[in-house]
Amino acid sequence: MRRLLPILLLFSACTDMNMSDDFPPGPAFVPVYASVEWDAPVEMQPAKPTVTAGKIYAFRDYAFQVDQYKGIHIIDNAKSAGAKKIGFLQIPFCTEIAIRNNYLYTNHNNDMVVFNLANPTAPQLVKRLKDAFPAMNTIQEHPPFSNVMFECPDPAKGMVIDWVQQTVANPKCRR
Amino acid sequence: MRLLLSALLFITLLGCDKSASDSKLYNGGGTGQGGSLARFTIAGNYLYTVDNEDLKVYEISDAANPVYKRTVQVGFEIETIFPFKNRLFIGSTSVVHIFSLDDPSKPEKLSEAISPEVMRRCDPVVAKDTVAFATLRTNGPCGGVQSILAVYDIRNVAKPVQRASFPLTEPYGLGYSDTVLYVCDNQQGLMVFDIKNAFEPKYVTSLRDGCFIDVIPYGNTLICWVRNGMILYDISDNKTPQFLTRIN
Numbered sequence: 096m097r098r099l100l101p102i103l104l105l106f107s108a109c110t111d112m113n114m115s116d117d118f119p120p121g122p123a124f125v126p127v128y129a130s131v132e133w134d135a136p137v138e139m140q141p142a143k144p145t146v147t148a149g150k151i152y153a154f155r156d157y158a159f160q161v162d163q164y165k166g167i168h169i170i171d172n173a174k175s176a177g178a179k180k181i182g183f184l185q186i187p188f189c190t191e192i193a194i195r196n197n198y199l200y201t202n203h204n205n206d207m208v209v210f211n212l213a214n215p216t217a218p219q220l221v222k223r224l225k226d227a228f229p230a231m232n233t234i235q236e237h238p239p240f241s242n243v244m245f246e247c248p249d250p251a252k253g254m255v256i257d258w259v260q261q262t263v264a265n266p267k268c269r270r
Numbered sequence: 271m272r273l274l275l276s277a278l279l280f281i282t283l284l285g286c287d288k289s290a291s292d293s294k295l296y297n298g299g300g301t302g303q304g305g306s307l308a309r310f311t312i313a314g315n316y317l318y319t320v321d322n323e324d325l326k327v328y329e330i331s332d333a334a335n336p337v338y339k340r341t342v343q344v345g346f347e348i349e350t351i352f353p354f355k356n357r358l359f360i361g362s363t364s365v366v367h368i369f370s371l372d373d374p375s376k377p378e379k380l381s382e383a384i385s386p387e388v389m390r391r392c393d394p395v396v397a398k399d400t401v402a403f404a405t406l407r408t409n410g411p412c413g414g415v416q417s418i419l420a421v422y423d424i425r426n427v428a429k430p431v432q433r434a435s436f437p438l439t440e441p442y443g444l445g446y447s448d449t450v451l452y453v454c455d456n457q458q459g460l461m462v463f464d465i466k467n468a469f470e471p472k473y474v475t476s477l478r479d480g481c482f483i484d485v486i487p488y489g490n491t492l493i494c495w496v497r498n499g500m501i502l503y504d505i506s507d508n509k510t511p512q513f514l515t516r517i518n
Contacts, residue, residue, distance in 0.1 A: 153488040154302030193310035194302035
C-alpha cells in the first residue's frame with residue numbers, strides 16, 4: 096500500500112486541480128512561503144517576538160509556543176501575571192512539542208530530536224532519530240478549500256506554509 | 271463540497287474519567303500537557319505521533335532515548351491525536367479513527383467514527399457515563415453546513431453518538447477544567463460553557479481578547495494560542511477567566 100501512495104497522490108492532484116490561462120481576475124488564494132533555511136542551526140537564542148504563532152504546550156512552571164517552522168519560544172510561567180519569554184530554541188521546520196521528565200520531543204526538518212530541559216534556559220540536544228517524519232512537513236500543493244481559485248505554488252520559492260486570500264489578476268489554478 | 275471535520279477533537283472527556291476531577295492539578299508532573307490540535311502525544315511510556323497518513327509509536331521508558339516501535343497506517347489528511355483511557359482518537363479532515371491501546375506498543379484500529387453524515391443520522395440515546403466534545407468546522411467558501419460544538423456519548427467508545435450541538439462560527443481547539451469547557455472560535459473569541467450537565471453545555475460568556483485557536487487549562491492557568499501569540503488567564507474561578515498577560 097505504501098508504495099502506491101505517491102501514485103495515488105499524483106492522481107488526486109490530477110483530479111483535484113485544474114490549471115488554465117482562462118480564469119478571470121478575482122479573489123484567489125496566494126501561497127505564503129516559509130522564510131526558513133533548512134540548514135539553519137539548532138541553537139538557543141535570546142527571547143524574540145513571535146512571528147507565526149503555533150502550537151502550545153505546558154510543563155510544570157513553563158509554557159511553550161512553537162513559532163511555525165522556526166522554533167520554540169520558552170516561557171517562564173511561574174508567576175502567570177508576570178510570565179515572560181526566557182529564550183527561543185531555533186529548530187528549522189519545527190511544528191510539534193511533547194515533554195516527559197524534562198525531555199522535550201520535537202521535529203527538526205524530517206528528524207525527531209530530543210532535548211534535555213533540566214536547564215530551560217539552555218536546552219541540550221541529546222538524541223536525533225533521522226528521517227522519523229518524512230511526511231510531517233508535506234508541501235501544501237493547494238489551499239485547504241474546495242471550489243476556489245489560487246495562484247499555483249512555485250516550488251523554487253520554497254515550502255508553502257499558508258494561504259492568504261487576495262485579488263489576483265490571473266489565478267491559474269483551481270481546485 | 272466537503273465538510274472539514276477539523277480540529278476535531280474528541281477530546282475532552284468527562285464522566286467516569288478520573289482525570290476530569292483532577293484537571294485543577296498538574297497531571298502527574300512527569301508528562302506535560304499539549305493542546306487539542308497536537309500531532310504528538312504521550313500516554314504511559316509511549317510517545318505517539320501522527321503525520322499526514324501514519325501513526326508512529328516510540329517507547330520512552332527511558333525518556334532521553336525514544337525507541338521506535340512501529341508505524342501504523344491510518345488514512346489520509348490526519349490532523350490530530352488525543353489519548354483517552356486506553357484509546358487513541360486520531361482526527362482527520364473527514365473522520366475520527368479510534369485505536370485500542372490494550373497493547374500500548376501496538377495500537378489496533380477499532381473503528382472509524384463520526385463522519386458528519388453519520389452524526390446527523392444518529393438517534394439520541396439516554397446515557398450519562400461518558401461524554402466527548404468535538405468542534406466541527408465547515409469552511410466558508412464551500413461549506414453550507416453549520417460549524418458546531420458537538421457533544422457525544424462515548425460509553426461505547428467505538429460507536430460515539432451525538433447528543434447535542436451548539437452553533438459556532440469557526441471553531442478550532444477546546445479544553446476543559448472541571449465543569450467548564452473552553453472552545454476557541456477564532457475571531458469570535460473564546461467561548462465558555464458550563465458543562466455541569468455535560469450533555470447540555472450552557473453558554474456562559476465569550477472573551478474577545480484575540481483570535482483563539484487552542485487552549486490548555488493547566489492548574490489555575492488557561493494557556494491560549496491566539497493568532498499572534500499567547501494569552502494567559504487565571505481560572506481559579508473557572509467560569510470567569512481573568513486576563514493575566516499576553517505574550518507576543
